Amino acid sequence: xxxxxxxxxxxxxxxxxxxxxxxxxxxxxxxxxxxxxxxxxxxxxxxxxxxxxxxxxxxxxxxxxxxxxxxxxxxxxxxxxxxxxxxxxxxxxxxxxxxxxxxxxxxxxxxxxxxxxxxxxxxxxxxxxxxxxxxxxxxxxxxxxxxxxxxxxxxxxxxxxxxxxxxxxxxxxxxxxxxxx
Numbered sequence: 001x002x003x004x005x006x007x008x009x010x011x012x013x014x015x016x017x018x019x020x021x022x023x024x025x026x027x028x029x030x031x032x033x034x035x036x037x038x039x040x041x042x043x044x045x046x047x048x049x050x051x052x053x054x055x056x057x058x059x060x061x062x063x064x065x066x067x068x069x070x071x072x073x074x075x076x077x078x079x080x081x082x083x084x085x086x087x088x089x090x091x092x093x094x095x096x097x098x099x100x101x102x103x104x105x106x107x108x109x110x111x112x113x114x115x116x117x118x119x120x121x122x123x124x125x126x127x128x129x130x131x132x133x134x135x136x137x138x139x140x141x142x143x144x145x146x147x148x149x150x151x152x153x154x155x156x157x158x159x160x161x162x163x164x165x166x167x168x169x170x171x172x173x174x175x176x177x178x179x180x181x
Contacts, residue, residue, distance in 0.1 A: 001044060001090065002043050002093065002114055002117045004037030004040070004095070005045075005083045005084070006097075007048050007076055007083065008050075009049055009050025009053075009068075009082075010072065010076070010100075011052075011073070015101075015179060018051045019100050019101040020049065020056045028059060029101065031063065033098055033105075034047055037096070040110035040114060046067060047063050048067055048082050049066050067086050076152045077151050080145065083095070084137075093138065094121055094138045095142075096110055096113060096134045097133065097136075097155070101178050102133055104173055104175060105173045105175055113125055113135075114136065116167065118138055121165070123166070124165075124167070125166075125168075132175035135155060141158070141162070
């Protein structure tokens with residue numbers, strides 16, 4: 001089983017509101033991103049919420065499984081730890097991580113990265129000479145990723161310290177994050 005892990009817990013301080021509640025077309029960014037993970041073929045999608053979690057759930061009742069990161073104010077690292085902790089209780093062999101504020105990451109980009117899923121996999125999208133999302137974390141790496149995920153750094157330090165397969169996705173995706181209105 002391959003899981004999609006959507007990190008959507010932040011308050012969006014620079015943006016002025018939680019990005020999970022930002023409209024993208026006819027739906028919210030959180031609904032869009034969860035839909036991308038579903039369309040890419042993830043067997044299960046888990047959304048990590050935090051700021052305005054009740055409001056997000058009320059505004060997006062069609063979300064798949066959700067969990068609230070009680071420590072969301074400490075940064076993305078705690079949301080990644082929360083999500084991986086929940087997934088560790090499942091039979092998922094790998095998780096593909098997506099951030100709520102990157103609406104240009106397509107299902108095709110996620111599919112390309114997912115094609116390399118295994119318990120030992122480490123892969124991420126490649127945009128020319130730059131690495132970005134989506135990020136694939138094989139189950140064998142979850143404990144190490146969780147241990148290194150602090151503040152807003154997520155899996156960055158862990159990935160830099162290991163061999164990572166970079167999968168070209170720049171022709172089908174854009175990983176620009178939305179930081180301001």
